[in-house]
Amino acid sequence: MEMSALEVRNLTLSVDGKLILNDFSLTIPTGEIHVLMGKNGMGKSSLAKTIAGHPDYAISQGKIIFHGEDITQLSPEERAQRGIFLAFQHPVEIPGVSIANFIRSAMNAQNKKMETVAFYKLLHENMDRLELSRNFSARPLNVGFSGGEKKRCEVLQMLMLQPSFVILDEIDSGLDIDALKLVAKNVNSLRSGTFSGLIITHYQRLLDHIIPDQVHILEDGKIIHYGKPEIVRELEEKGYALLDQEEAL
Ligand SMILES: Nc1ncnc2c1ncn2[C@@H]1O[C@H](COP(=O)(O)OP(=O)(O)O)[C@@H](O)[C@H]1O
Numbered sequence: 001m002e003m004s005a006l007e008v009r010n011l012t013l014s015v016d017g018k019l020i021l022n023d024f025s026l027t028i029p030t031g032e033i034h035v036l037m038g039k040n041g042m043g044k045s046s047l048a049k050t051i052a053g054h055p056d057y058a059i060s061q062g063k064i065i066f067h068g069e070d071i072t073q074l075s076p077e078e079r080a081q082r083g084i085f086l087a088f089q090h091p092v093e094i095p096g097v098s099i100a101n102f103i104r105s106a107m108n109a110q111n112k113k114m115e116t117v118a119f120y121k122l123l124h125e126n127m128d129r130l131e132l133s134r135n136f137s138a139r140p141l142n143v144g145f146s147g148g149e150k151k152r153c154e155v156l157q158m159l160m161l162q163p164s165f166v167i168l169d170e171i172d173s174g175l176d177i178d179a180l181k182l183v184a185k186n187v188n189s190l191r192s193g194t195f196s197g198l199i200i201t202h203y204q205r206l207l208d209h210i211i212p213d214q215v216h217i218l219e220d221g222k223i224i225h226y227g228k229p230e231i232v233r234e235l236e237e238k239g240y241a242l243l244d245q246e247e248a249l
């Protein structure tokens, strides 16, 4: 039997005393890219951080299974070692740490250590791919970056770490049309039968370039719709009220 890449089972999550996920479940088969949509504030980013193991998002109930292994109790580092990568909606600024050093220590922590010369060669190749100026590598992580530069820097980390599972949280926000295509092309370059992911977005335009397998829509703590990507175009036209009509049928 083909194992799922990710199984989120009956998750309950409260943040700041507010119930965000309520007996929430979602499964992503290995090799598939799924999309998560939903209105602002529904908990999409909270779910992303919960899967990545962010300590502020402690679940009160439920399990997270990654390729058959229960990772619910694992640290973010241990989850990253297993191949999970989260590109943040709001990448954090780290004033004292250069991009190169940040990526290098992440690689070292994941047993992907490289010799200095080989590391910089690969880093520069990947920066070229993303049309990020090479002298960015010495700049402190995300400090003073434009929205688009921050997003491309998240994708740079992804290319360097070669994860098997990515969560891309609004990776398209702040990107111009050309940058969007570039980011999509680089995500697609990782796609294979063993690569899977969850893409959080509000718009069809990203999905014109990264074709997903399935779409989930989150509302009031649960998935209220699951199905083929055609729904996204329809949602764009009619808004989330579309799903109320669907329910009424
Ligand atoms: N660290 C936090 N502290 C306090 N409230 C939070 C925190 N993270 C998320 N929330 C709240 O949880 C809700 C869901 O937020 P979020 O997951 O960012 O939603 P989405 O990504 O779907 O827009 C919001 O009401 C938000 O204010």
Ligand SMILES: [Mg+2]
Pocket (backbone or CB within 6 Å): 044, 045, 046, 089, 169
């Ligand atoms: Mg969000």
